[in-house]
Amino acid sequence: AGFCLTGPGGVGKTRLSLQVAQHFRAQTGQRVVFVPLVGIKTIEQTQAALARELGITLVDPTQATAQLRAALAGQQMLLIFDNAEALAVHAGGAFVAWLDALISSQTGVRLLVASRQPLQAQAEWVLPVGGLAYPVASEKVSEDVSLTVWQEYDAVELFRQRAQQAHMGFAITSQNIADVLRICRAVDGLPLGLELAAAQVRQRSVAEIAVGLDDAPAFLAAEVRDLPLRHRSLHAVMAQSWDLLTPDEQTALARCALFDGAFGPCPAHVFEREAPAQR
Numbered sequence: 001a002g003f004c005l006t007g008p009g010g011v012g013k014t015r016l017s018l019q020v021a022q023h024f025r026a027q028t029g030q031r032v033v034f035v036p037l038v039g040i041k042t043i044e045q046t047q048a049a050l051a052r053e054l055g056i057t058l059v060d061p062t063q064a065t066a067q068l069r070a071a072l073a074g075q076q077m078l079l080i081f082d083n084a085e086a087l088a089v090h091a092g093g094a095f096v097a098w099l100d101a102l103i104s105s106q107t108g109v110r111l112l113v114a115s116r117q118p119l120q121a122q123a124e125w126v127l128p129v130g131g132l133a134y135p136v137a138s139e140k141v142s143e144d145v146s147l148t149v150w151q152e153y154d155a156v157e158l159f160r161q162r163a164q165q166a167h168m169g170f171a172i173t174s175q176n177i178a179d180v181l182r183i184c185r186a187v188d189g190l191p192l193g194l195e196l197a198a199a200q201v202r203q204r205s206v207a208e209i210a211v212g213l214d215d216a217p218a219f220l221a222a223e224v225r226d227l228p229l230r231h232r233s234l235h236a237v238m239a240q241s242w243d244l245l246t247p248d249e250q251t252a253l254a255r256c257a258l259f260d261g262a263f264g265p266c267p268a269h270v271f272e273r274e275a276p277a278q279r
Contacts, residue, residue, distance in 0.1 A: 002099070002111030006118050007129035010192025013114040016129060017080050020112060024078045031077040038083045041090040043098050046081075065101055076108040085116035096121045131189025132158060135181055150177055155184040155194060162198035170201055179210040186213040187220075196220035 005013045021032040035053050040046055047064040051057065054071050058064050072079075087095050096119050103109050113119060118126045134155035150156050151172065159180055163170040172180055183206070187193025197220055200209045213220070 002103075002113060002121075002123065003125045003127055004118050005112070005114040005127050005129050006116065008190065009116060010190050011129050011131060012191045013129055014082050015191075017082055017112060017114045021078060021080060024110075028076070031075065032080065033077055034080045034082065036082050037087055039086060041086050043091055043094055046087060046095070046098070065098065068102060069106070072103070072106050072109055074108065075106070078110045078112060079103070080112045080114070082114045084113050084119075088115050088117055088119055092119065095119065131155065131187070132184075132191060132194070134184035134189045136185075147172060147174065147177060150181065153184070155189040156180060158191060159183060159194045159198050162195045163201045166199050167201045176206040179206040182210040183213060186210070193220060 005016060007013055018034070021034060024030065025032050033050075033053050035046075035049050037046065037049060040049060044061065044064075047058065047061075047068060050068055051064070051071075054068070056067070056071050058067055060067070084095070099111065099119075099121070100123075103111055118124060132154035134153050135150065151160065156172070160170075160172050183197050184194065187197065197209050197213065200212075200220070204212070
């Protein structure tokens with residue numbers, strides 16, 4: 001059995017995995033092996049990545065799983081596979097079978113996988129990771145509500161912290177709180193979106209950032225050298241998810257872009273009305 005953290009890109013799965021690793025190590029004193037899988041699509045590449053993090057050399061590629069099992073035998077550890085979405089798409093069934101072969105009967109090895117989508121394994125415990133809490137649109141800003149009430153929401157507080165990092169003089173005031181809430185709602189509380197938006201306070205007012213998000217959310221970008229390229233803009237995050245789709249899925253999603261707001265399956269009665277004419 002293992003746990004799978006799922007959620008969109010930029011929601012904080014890697015950070016949460018690292019936090020889990022830190023708490024696990026502190027509470028148990030056991031080893032944590034963190035295996036980044038960015039761009040990895042095959043079992044062979046996964047085996048090489050795991051061997052690298054375990055500090056071993058794979059002698060015979062045809063016996064890689066057996067050698068890795070031997071390295072894990074008798075170990076007490078947490079094994080984390082991060083950014084596993086490309087592998088789940090391109091080798092989903094094979095990846096699940098390989099994980100089962102790797103850790104079956106390894107009672108001391110705990111498994112955590114972070115992926116944009118579940119592995120769809122029978123023994124998998126799926127833990128969805130969502131955006132940070134923010135006030136819903138019906139919660140209007142009024143003069144009789146203290147600013148501290150709004151700052152109790154995690155999304156608002158993260159924006160404030162990151163905006164102050166970008167511009168020391170920044171503060172949430174009664175004049176800009178409405179636009180801060182617009183930003184939180186526009187990015188659906190996504191931590192990466194909030195951080196990229198907050199970085200814009202160096203060049204723009206909060207109102208200008210909010211308007212820009214209304215027009216084109218993907219415009220958010222930041223040149224932060226210690227941030228992976230895939231997380232330096234919302235466009236990069238979206239592009240990575242787009243590349244995971246099949247051509248048919250890409251076509252369907254592009255057609256859904258016609259909808260302004262939420263959409264869902266077409267009601268059955270629509271087809272029922274049209275069926276006689278088609279016959």
